[in-house]
Every structure is written in C-alpha cells, then in structure tokens.
Amino acid sequence: MTNSIEDIEDANCILIIGSNTFEQHPLIARKVVRAKEKGAKIIVVDPRKTITAKNADLFLQINPGTNVALINGLMNVIIKEGLIDEEFIKNRTKGFEDLKKVVEKYTPEYVSKICNISPELIIKAGKMYGSAERSSILYCMGVTQFTHGVDAVKALCNLAMITGNIGKRGTGVNPLRGQNNVQGACDLGALPDVFPGYQKVNIAYEKFEDLWGVELNNESGLTIPEMIEKAGKEIKCLYIMGENPMVSDPDINHVEKALKSLDFLIVQDIFLTETAQLADVVLPAACWAEKDGTFTNTERRVQKINKAVNPPGEALEDWIIIKKLAEKMGYKELFNYNSPRDVFEEIRKVTPQYAGITYERLGVDGIQWPCPDENHKGTPILYTEKFLTPDGLGNIFPVEYKEPDELPDKEYPFFLTTGRIIFHFHTGTMTRKCEHITNEINEGFIEINLEDAKKLGIKNNDLVKVSSRRGEVIVKARITEDIKKGVVFMPFHFAETPVNKLTNPALDPNCKIPEFKVCAVKIEKI
Template sequence: MVRLTIDGKVVEAKKGTSILHAAESVGIKIPTLCYIKDLLPDGSCRMCMVEIENRGRTKMETACTAQVAEGLVVTTNSEKVRNARRNVLDMLLSNHKTDCFSCKANGDCKLQDLCYEYGVAKTTYEGEQTDLPIDDSNPFFTYNPNLCILCHRCVNTCHKIVGRGAIDTMERGFDSAIGTPFHVDWIDTTCESCGNCVQACPTGALTMKRRKEYRPYQVDKKVLTTCPHCATGCQYYLVVKDNKIVDVEAANGASNKGLLCVKGRSGCFDFVHSPDRIKYPLIKNHETGEFERATWDEALDLVASKFLEIKRKYGSDALAGFACSRSPNEDCYMMQKLVRCAFGTNNVDNCARVCHSASVAGLAMTLGSGAMTNPIEDITKNPDVIMLVGSNPEEAHPVVGMQIRQAVQRGCKLIVVDPRDIDLAKKADIHLKLRPGTNVAFANGIMHIIIEEGLQDMDFINERTEGYEKIKEIVKDYTPEKVAKICHIDAEDLRKAAIMYAKADMAPIIYCLGVTEHSTGTEGVMSMSNMALLVGKLGRPGCGVNPLRGQNNVQGACDMGALPGDFPGYQKVSNPEVLAKFEKAWGTKLNPNPGTHATDIFPAAIRGDVKGLYIFGEDPVVTDPDTHHVIKALESLDFFVMNELFMTETAQYADVILPGVSYAEKEGTFSNTERRVQRVRKAVELEGEMRLDTDIFTDIMNRMGYPQPHLTSAEIMDEIASVTPSFAGISHERLDKEGGIQWPCTSKDHPGTPIMHVGKFTRGLGWFYPAEYVPSAELPDDEYPTILMTGRILYHYTTRAMTGRTPGLMQIAGKSFIEMNIEDAEAIGIKDGDRVKVSSRRGEIETTARVGTKVSPGETWMPFHFPDGNANWLTNAALDKYARIPEYKVCAVKVEKA
C-alpha cells in the first residue's frame, strides 16, 4: 500500500492502482470519455488530466494511466486542469457537428454534458468539418462517423469485452475513423447486433434507432428486471414512456456484467405491445371451428366444470397440466398447486422435460442436486481450461459466450466438443468434432486416458466418491483408438484433451442440449459428472459440472415442483413424510403416486388415458418432436385449455384460451442457470381483459372446490419459502434489498450458495455412474442416409412467439435453412442457396441449403424456429429411459433437391 494526497485528502491505495481508481475510492470524480472499467486504459481522450506533484516537480498526466506512488500530491480540479480539459473539448468540437437538437442522443450525451460543465459552447478552431457517410444498414442502430470523437470505447467494447471484433479504428492521423473491415456495410460484418458498442458510445455517433421515439427527459421510469429469453439471467432496465416500453438499458447484473445480446437489448419488448396479443377469454365454437369472445366468468366456469366432469367420470389421472418455463417461479408454483390440489393428480410437468430434465435427473443421481454447480463468473473468469461439450453459447447463451471469449483472450485454454464447427471452435485449442450421439463414448475415453496417465485424484475419489472400481473397469475398454472410431475423431486429440483437462488447476465442464437431448441424455449428463469426479473438480472455484439451462426459468419451473415426481425443492412425491408435509401445508389430501411425464402425456392422450389437458404458455406443436404425433394427441383430448399471450399453433387446437400477461406486466422471480433467484418487476399495464396467471389459477382452484386465497406474488414466494428448504431464506423484500440470491438459501440470514457440494455432496458421496455407450435410437440407413441435428440460432428464441415480433430480428434471420456438408451436397447436385426437400420417417419439409464444412459428411443441422421449415416435423420422439427426454439431436433423414 502507498499513501498519497488527492485534493487535500490522504488516500491509501494498493501499488499499481490508477490515480483514477484511487480518487474514485474516496468519492472524487474525475471526468472520462474513453475509459472503460476493467480494461487496460486507452488514455486517448485526455479528459481525465490531473496535476501531479512529486518531489517538487509538477506535471500533467491522464489519471486513468498514471499510477499511485508514495507521497504524490494530486490536484484534480485546479484552473490549470480545467483549462486543459476545456482545450480537449474545444479540439473535439473542431471536428464534431453540434446540431444537438436533431441528434437522437440529445440529453444523453457525455460530450454534451462535459461541454456544458466546462462552459465550451463552440470550438475556437477554424476549418471545415468532415461530412462522412452515415451507415444505417443495421436494423437496430445507426453509425454517424461525423459525431465520433475517436474515444475507441466502441472498438474496445467489441474487441475486448464482447470479443467479436467486428469494427476497428481505420486509417491514420486526420483520416482516422471507426469503421468496418474494407468499409463494408455494418450489417454485412460479423457484428452480432448486440448493441453493447452503442451503450458504450459517449456521444451520438452510435445510437439505437428506437431513440427517435423519445428523449431522456420524457422517460417516466426505468424498471430493473430480468431478461425473459435464455437462462443467463441478464439484468436490465425497461425504459417506459407513457405506459409503453421504448428502450432497454443493460444493468450490471451478477451474470451479465453490463452486457446484453441482441435478443435482450432488442427482442424483449416488442411482443409485449404486439397488436396480436390475446386480450379477452376465448371459447371455441365447435360448430364453426372459430373462437368467440367470452366473459371471464363464462370461460372459467366452463373450464372448471369440464375438468370436474372428467375427474368424476375417469378419475384424477385423466387430467394433466404443463407449467411454463418462461413464466415466473410464483406462476409455476401456483400452476403445479392447481394440478395437485384441484385436479388431484401429479400429472404436471414443464418444458425442461424436452431439454434439460436429463440434467435434473442425472446430476441428482450422481451428486444429489440437479443444477449447475458454479456461478457463471466463476467458470469464465477463473479457469485455466474450459471444456465445452454440446453447447454453443455464442448463439444459445450469448452473454456467456462473450465471457468465454474474454477467458480465451486472457489465456484460458478451450476444449470444444461439438459435432459442428461452431464459432468458438475457431478459438479452441482442441476441437473434438464428434459424431452426434456419442457423448458417453467420448467421456469414457477421456476417463480411460486420465486413469492410464495416473492423473486421477485418488484422495478425492477415496474420501468423497463411490463406484470408482466399477467405472474404472468399464472405461478400460474405451481406448483412444476405439473411441476415435465411434466418435469419428482423432485419438491423439482425445488424449491431449484428457491430459489438458486433468492437469488444469481450475477447469469447469460446461454443457448444454447437445448432451441432454438424446435417448441416452441422462447417461450423457452422468458421464460429465463422472469426468469431474475422477479429477476432483467439484465443490471448488473455477470447476464443476455446469449445464447452461435453455429458457429463462426452466431451472425455476423445476425448482417449483412442476415435475411429476417432485414437489417444490425436489422433495419426492413418493416419500410419505414429504407427502404428509405438503398435505398439512396445503390443507388437502394429495395423490401419493408420481405422475406422468409431459412427453408421455401425448401417447396417453392418443390411447384415451388422458382426457383433459391444461397448458400454460408452451407451444408443443412447434417445440416437441414428431409434430404429427403431438397434433394427433391434442385432437384426441376431450377438453383442452391454454393460458397464452398469442394465438400460437398449439393454441389453435384449444377449447378455451385464457389470456395471461407477460413478464413486463407482473411481479415475480426467475431462477437463472446458476440457481440465482432474481426479481421480475412490473413495468407497464396494457389495455384489455388479460389477467395475472396466478389469479387465473386461483379462480379455477376455487371453482373446482379447493379453497385457495388470492395472493400477491410476494405472498406466494413467502409460501414457497415456507415449504421449500432450499428457498427458506428467499423473499421479494430481501431480493429487492440484496439483489439475486443463489439457492440453497436455508434461512433469512443465509447468504446463498454460489458453489455447490463444497466439502460434501448433497447425496453424501458422489456416485460414478457405470455408463456404457449405446448408439442413438435411429441411425442412418440406405433410405434415410443422413443424420439430422437441431438447435437454436442467435437471433431467435424457441417458437419466435417473442422474437418473431421484432422486425429487425426477422430482417436479419427470418427463414429456415439446413446446413449440409459440401461433399454430400455435391453428390446429390445441391448448391448453396438451393431449395431442398428434407424427409424422415415422420414427415417432410422444404427449406434452403447452406452448403459448407460446418457439419461433417453424413450430417446436417437445422434450427427449429421457423414455420416455413420446422425441423420438428422430422425429429424422433424416442425417449431417454430416465428423464423421458426426446432425441432431438439425432434422427435419420433424406435430403433431395426440391
């Protein structure tokens, strides 16, 4: 530590600290334009000039670059300093248009604020100002180089924080300008349209196009909330003017650190105000097939009476309900309570069933808790090595992808295990481009090498695990050569990856749906756990087994008991003590038998075993495999009800549609992928008869004979805490004061649990699951010679119910496509951009070919977002034996020229 004086205050600071940081630590504000926290200082704007006296000599330096030293005397606001800053502003204005009145950043411009503060109204320098062309090509923002002050904040943000590098400083001297490579239009670069550069810009050079709809002084309020897309849990402010959301500003949340992706910044509120929102209850007229507007009493009376009729006639288990993984915890809790207390069945589930139920089941069996073990920041900021398996976070969890790119820049090694050349594979030290469906073989091969090399952690194994000898015997057969043949990878690369992972001090496994969405998905998850157990990389920082959950609250929906075998907090329905506890808490007799999984409800409906179904906010016609099968199931039901915002493809089959409200119109909480419970806050109230979903559930419960009082969202969370040990210390009041809390949080003074399994696993000893490789349920043959994989793209989310209502996202990515390998395409005469017919044993679609080398020969890949070519008409509903999760990632198809 050193002591110095800043503006007469004695300051202690750590050696190496900048004077800017030292001044901030004692509340002294020094103006900046180019400075970005946590990056090496640029020092280009000169706005942070201060006077520094050292041993009788005084000099002017930039506070962001100058470091503290013993005995320095620093003056930050003398007349000499102020004159220097005025001169900086004067020079900036010499080449900066001052038509502020027409500038979209007017009122939110740091340059304007500083000029006002320092009394610089116009430049004293003579000369002609440049008039460079404005780039308006991006659908979300505009770049006006005439307003650029070359502070490099946008470039540094794009290169060093986002990690994309789509823009740079071009030319030199007076010709210097921020631009794109080869001066192409912004839209044609590698830009992700995330807008983080725009938020970094201190002037009006980069502005969001929607800023023309308002000025900062017209804003009524800014509401801090949580993004409704993926499960990263990004925090941002909804900017509201006249009861309408007009903008989004990133907040410095625990998981996003002030970053947002294109969906979070630009695709999270157009749908809220969409003119095609369902605003009134609708009942289908079965004579005409059309929906007709009804009153709430008419709709709710019909729903309750029909469900009661089915219950009396066929029994409680003839009813089922699906919760919504995009809705708040409080909604999911009340939905599962409705099914259990009013329907009288445990036939309740959520869409985790088709994406991450393998994580819930697999990690619960091996470790005792089916959730991510470590925080996002911990597994991206601290590791020496990251092993990324079956996950494409740059597109599915973009802000996590940005943080992984930062890790690579810092020198972290990256192992990518993925059948496609995802963009992160270009930055990887090793890319194992394995054949789809061979994750278990890969993991066993890694373990074989680690044991062969003597790199296993025997102390950890002996003290904290069981089942080692059995798994050791199994993996003996998985030699690098054998695994290379199964997985279609290089044996030496497998060896290098195993040794790199084992020898690293900190190395997390991060995985996603490429591991779970298989008929052996749960065993794939347990194989990830096996690898971490073998080298003792659990229960400590920078390590762990970390599933990136798909939707914003898929973790929370499972936490809240929207599962057929689990009450809230994963308390088992089959446990008599747990059952008695919930019967007492809820004041009713409960069904003691575990319910039917969502993916088994549809076959049960076709058989006639399930007669009534209530779906809350899900669209299985689009999202579930084998679309013909799903439609047949819905048409087989006696009575089908939906809570929805829009007339989705699934809603069209309903008998009654009950209009709920979006995340921006309600209070509540989401639980992100790292188990962090965060607040969702009401920003607007729209015209119409839409109602809080929790109130709808409450009214149905009462009409069906279960006495449920109407509760606020905060009161519901209090009830959740009272019956759920892992949520016992969580309340809205506490979240509002402290921010997000990671469960388990077992009391009101418990800080939450960032890292799971420290010292002891939830189940006691970690279990090595004896996993053997089993091929996928459907493999290519002569008739269907190619493997089809499915997944997400950056610009859309699941069914596009939200993102499809943002025109800019549809402009960038609005149509389906199929990725093909060039060898396969040439063999059947298909060129890039050709229309193709893709067929499987379940259906056929048409789409557009994207030909290249991103996928291997014999393999293809499609997104499932688009109605003009929805891959789920083709996919296979073969189910995992544990989690009943469908095999989205492998089915056999035939591709022909259309």
C-alpha cells in the same frame, strides 16, 4: 450449475460439450472469453463447427449421439496418464474402481471409431482437461436430448469427480438452461415426480396434504411426451401453459393428431401460438414485463422481477388466472393469495432451499440457493465440503456407450441434428414478432456439408425435401464446411419448416426426454 457464472472466468480449462454457448448464452460466453484471455484452454465438442467451436483451442467434431463414448475416452486417457485427483477420489467419492474397469476398453483408438475423430484429439483433450488446475464443464441440450442423455450427464459428473473439479471456483458441472426460468420451474415442482424442492411425490405427499388440507395422489405423474401419447385416450383434457408443442415437440404430425383427439384443450399464453390455434379455450396471459414475481436462473440465482407496464386487454398475470380457476373449482380458501409475495411466502415455507430468501433480501442481485435461513448469504458453489448423500460421498456411476435409437441407413443416409440460432428464441413466439430480428432471418434452412451437397447436386439456397420415417419438410439449403460430412442441421424456430415433423419421439428411459438431437433423414433436391 454447481458453480456460478462469474467464476467460469477463473477456470484454467473449459470443456464445452453439446452447447453453442456463444450463440445461445452470449453473456456466459463473455466469461469464457475472459477465461481465455487469462490463459484458459477451451475445448469444444460438437458435430457443427459453430461460432463457439471457432473460438476453441481444441475442437472435437464428433458424430451426433456419441458423447458417452467420448467422455469415457477422456477418462481412459486421464487415468492412464495419472491425472486423477487421488485424494479427492479417496475422501470425497465412491465407485472409482468400478469406473476404472468400465472405461478401460474406451481407448482413444476404440473411441475414435465410434466418434469419427482421430485418437490424437482424444488424447490431447484428456490431457488438457485433466492437467489443468481448475477445469469447468459447460453443457446444454446437445448432451441431454438423447435416449442416453442421463448417462451422458453421469459421465460428465464422473469426469469432474475423478479430477477433483468439484466444490471450488473455476470448476464444476454446469448445465446451461434452455429458457430463462427452467431452473425455477423445476425447483418449484414442475416435474412429474416431485413437489417443490425436489421432494419426491411418493415420500413427501403427507407433508403437503397437511399443508393444503386436501388428499393428494402419491404417484408420479407423466412427462410431456407421455401426456401427448395418452392424449385422447386416458387423458381427455390438457391445460398447456407457456408451451408450444406444435413446434417444439418431436413428431409433430403425431402431436397434432393427439391434441385434436382431446375432449377439451386449454392454452394459456401471451400470443396465439400454433398450439393455441387448436385450443377450445385460450387464456390470455401477461408477459414477463407485465408481472411481478421471481425467476431462478441457470446458476440457481433467485431474482425478483418488477412489473414495467400493465398487461394489455383482458390478459392477466399467470398466478391470477390460476387463482380464478381454482376459485371456480371450489378452492377459494386454499388459493387465498393476494399478491406474488403471498405466493413466494408459501414457496419459502415448503421449499427448504428457498427458506432463507425473502423479497427484502433479494434486492437487485438476488440470492443463490440453497439458502436455508435468513442469516445465510446463499451458496455460489455447491459441494465444497460434501455431497448431498447420506454419507456425504459423491457416487461415481460408470456408464456404457449406447447407440442412438435411430441411425442412418441406405434409405435415410444422413444424421439430422437440431438446435437454435442466435436471432431467435425457442419456437419464435416472441422473437418472430420483432421486426428487427425477423429482418435478420425469418425462415428455416438446412445446413449441408459441401461434399455431401456436391454429390446430391444441391447448391446454396436450393429448395430441398428433407424426409424421415415420420414426415417431410421443404426447406432452403445452406451449404457449408462447418458441419460434419454425413450430418445435417436444422433450427427448430420456424413453424413453416417444422423440423420436429422429422425428429424421433424415442425417449430416454430415465428422464423421458425425447431424442431431438439425432435421427435419420434423406435429402432430395426439388
């Protein structure tokens, strides 16, 4: 997030796109509610009329995969209506004239045909966002999990920059992370092309060779989908830690075949997940309440966690497991950590954004990076004076709308989109073992529009077969007016009705994220 969670309530307008914030980030949703109570206008963009959409002042129920067209349409309206921040564009950015040329064709009438919403809604949304003194953007995986997800994020950044909604309270481009320490994992190098602190592997490798006293590969590694694709071929062994691709990855039939073709599979987790059941060796790990360390949340806040109870049985904290493995492999001197604090001291040493953060300074509230030295208070808002570019200017990157990799046709006439529900977390590894939660819901479903259901002869709770070009799933139907006609929705928490048997493994060419949020399916009553 460029901004902080707390200053969301200072926004005069909040654009929520590709995020069911009220179900998936309820504490952040409280800030949205407070902003609304202060008079802020809420715009929600989603193919489903979620609980978030029902709390909006303006709801744009677009076709899945058309985010880029819509955002370009909003900028077309804002430029035409003279709602740009000319001073911010002139002094803080470059590339506006190119953007202006690109979005010129994205008139409300043109965009309405792509998104399947009225031109009037696009005009109203553009004016609402552009005329507000402080506008904030909240987005989640309904923006990123497409073959053009990077383009959509660039478009949102363009929107914020041309209206001057960067670098002050109540504004910004604010991704809401899908899990509690995704930000921290990325910060510390859990990406294939960077070391900790987003230092590029091909540039910073010598620095880390000197630090660790070993020779390092200076080429970028593979993303998860690329690893699965090469499993059993170039890759003979996988070590999977805290991940459950047998439920969470697209085209699960292919995933299962890939994992079974490995010479050796190691899974480190707190329960025997669907993926762990395929492993040659399972390493039992401690859960969040059974270890010390730090998490970094969605607003870049580094927070200390303290062990509440000891791990059960033979389970160990993750860092201890990794240390023991390293010692077995001959790296005892290099992994000479005796506590999580020792690990964190190295994090501070190699990660510029964390340099000024110490255990003592974290306290209860934590500190937001970047925090370059121990006298620095942390950074609640990024880019208040300049961007992190050589000339300090924000780069405006015009992007064109591209269709999703797979669209409905005669054989597979429906858009399928996937997501989460309020009662369960990710692949259900933890929440589906909690009786109070499973009493609420413990099975999958497919949401079908009322008119579509009538044509198919499907009633509420009927069993239906949902098929794509990759597989099929039998699941109960949930008939509703809250989903767009021609679109169906399934949550991905339930291994018994694995929606990711259906989803498309096509990747964004830039970040290699799969297109979870749209594929073509057919539905048959059983």
